[in-house]
Amino acid sequence: MPTIQEPKLISGNANLPLANAIARRMSLHRGVNVGLVDARVERFNDGEIFVEVFENVRGEDMFIIQPTSNPANDNLMELLIMCDALRRSSAARITAVIPYFGYARQDRRSKARTPITSKLVANMLVGAGIERVLTMDLHAAQIQGFFDIPVDNLYASPVFALDLKTQFAGHLDDLMIVSPDVGGVARARDLAKRIDAPLSIVDKRREKAGVVAEMTVIGDVTDKTCVIVDDICDTAGTLCKAAEVLMENGAKEVHSYITHGVLSGPAVERVTKSVMKSLVITDSIQPTDAVKAADNIRIVPTAPVFAQAILNIWHGTSVSSLFEAETLSPIYDGMYAAE
Structure with a gap:
């Protein structure tokens, strides 16, 4: 397997400004240009989603940046289809960076004959080939237990x-x-x-x-x-x-x-x-x-903390260290001064 040189980022259409901001922050941290992988995520006339990745991702550590916000179903399908495209292109590992995890409010059966949709979404993500999830402020902490893969939940x-x-x-x-x-x-x-x-x-x-x-x-x-x-x-x-x-x-x-x-x-x-x-x-x-x-x-902005979390996952170092002000303050480049 080829040596993985840099983490690779790819984004759907849900929040491209955030994805670009994360890439810029990672470029500053790494001292090299970290851009989004060139790809197209489009829709056919009947609404079907099509994904094509234009760069070689074989053996790469891939991070898909895609909140599943409104329209939740379209953005979720984009995420699943991008994952399938990367898995079939022999990516080494696929991490879903989901800043906002849609369907999180359906985390339990509130009354008879209702679904637990967040568990269904977790099953779909794992089934598509996602091996790790990075998110922020899950509506319910127990959603992490719906996954049989590692879930890193950042806090705002x-x-x-x-x-x-x-x-x-x-x-x-x-x-x-x-x-x-x-x-x-x-x-x-x-x-x-x-x-x-x-x-x-x-x-x-x-x-x-x-x-x-x-x-x-x-x-x-x-x-x-x-x-x-x-x-x-x-x-x-x-x-x-x-x-x-x-x-x-x-x-x-x-x-x-x-x-x-x-x-x-x-x-x-x-x-x-x-x-x-x-x-x-x-x-x-x-x-x-x-x-x-x-x-x-x-x-x-959340790009500084997400960029650092992605780098920590890639390096295999602690993500929970980002929960402390002493660690976050320098990441935010003096925007906020810790006391």
């Missing part, structure tokens, strides 16, 4: 912690980290510990999916700058309602830090008209023009 909270320390320098004592529901307490607690801030919870009760009947704040948020932390913001209804409830309970102002900005339907309009001072998301999902134009939505 170390990046968010660096951002908060920069944005609220000198005012960290005023911050209150808020989980928008009981299920997200572990995620919010992790961020709270990183910046040494107290934790509050907004307890919500739903009458049916997508409709919140009642919200109660657990904890004293009076005169606090509240920071809502969650993994996914879809239609933003719950998020905006939580911000209103916090303000009604005496909060000074409300900000939100959300890993995956799905922001479908009326989400952007709701956020821009809400009482939230700012919504911070990552670029795990390619932002729309409306998202980029919104005055109170800000995007933090």
